[in-house]
Amino acid sequence: MINIAICDDDNDMIQAIKTAISHYSTSHAIEFEVHSFKCGEKLLESKLNFDLVFLDIEMGGMDGLKTAQLFRQIDRRARIVYVTNHSEFALQSYAVHPFDFVVKPFEEVRISKVLDDLTRYLSENAEKDTVIQLKGEDGPLLLSLRNIYVFEYTGNRRITVYTKSEQYQIKGSLSDIFSLINSESFVSPHKSFIVNMEHIDKLNNFTLYTTNGIEVPVAQKKLKDFHNEFSRFIKNYIRQG
Structure with missing residues (x-):
């Protein structure tokens, strides 16, 4: 199931995108779950995770670019597709690293192209979802690498592995992990x-x-290197997105 959000203050535009997604779903035998929001504030309040967000730039209240900036603090993975009446807004939108942009009015083939790119992207990245085997205290432990948040060395060759909601105890050193x-x-x-x-x-x-x-904690002597590594990671993420 691929989760998509549509955020637009024009109900006709929401319906047009929904219809295009429905037609694509039928013709490609791919299931989509679509959520719609009439403003950026409602999208942010939802706190849901999406694979793709169609985001209108020119909305009443909070505009799409501000919404995107705040949304990125909640969800870095979702692909953002900006939707606009004016092609010149497309250049501005790149400051918030979009997956694509769509200029209104559009034909269904334009949405199909976005969904083609999305499904290909998700397929390629699913193949990169490496599963690693760790030395659990009760035997081998298999975990998806991208689902691991933190490794913490607690001494005596014991490491706590934190995922989103679970903790696991394994044996080894942090150099072994790296x-x-x-x-x-x-x-x-x-x-x-x-x-x-x-x-x-x-x-x-x-x-x-x-x-x-x-x-x-970030060690003072590692702070500069950490900032450099994190900046490199963000730049690579934006470029891939």
């Missing part, structure tokens, strides 16, 4: 921690916070 994960998404901001940068929410002085509320 040699195993082989991923540019992970960084060590402190000698006792490895963090998945995909799940960093914010940085406050010498503490970073993951999107599920885990607090991780």
Whole structure:
């Protein structure tokens, strides 16, 4: 199931995009779950996770660009497609790294092209969803790498692995972990921690916070390197998006 949001203050436009998605779903045998919102504030209040968001730039109240900036603080994974009456807004929209943009009025083939790109993107990234085997205390433990938020070394060759809502105890050292994960998404901001940068929410002085509320210290001597690594990661993420 692919989750899509449509955020537009024009109900006719919402219906037009829904119809195009429905036709694509039927012709390609792909299931979509579509949620619609009449303003940016409602989209932000939903706190739902989406694979794709069709976002009108010129809405009453909070406009689409401001909505996108705030939405990115909630969900970094969703692909944003800006929808606009004026092609010149497309250039402005790139400041918030879109997946694509659609100029009104549009034909269904334009939405089909967006959905083609989305399904291809999701398929390619699903293939990159590496599963690693760790040494659990009760035997081998298999975890999806992208679902891991934090590794914390607790001493005596014991590591706590944090996912969104679970914790696991494994054996080894953080150097063992780094040699195993082989991923540019992970960084060590402190000698006792490895963090998945995909799940960093914010940085406050010498503490970073993951999107599920885990607090991780950033060592003063590692602060500059951490900022450089995180900046590199964000730039690569924007370029891929």
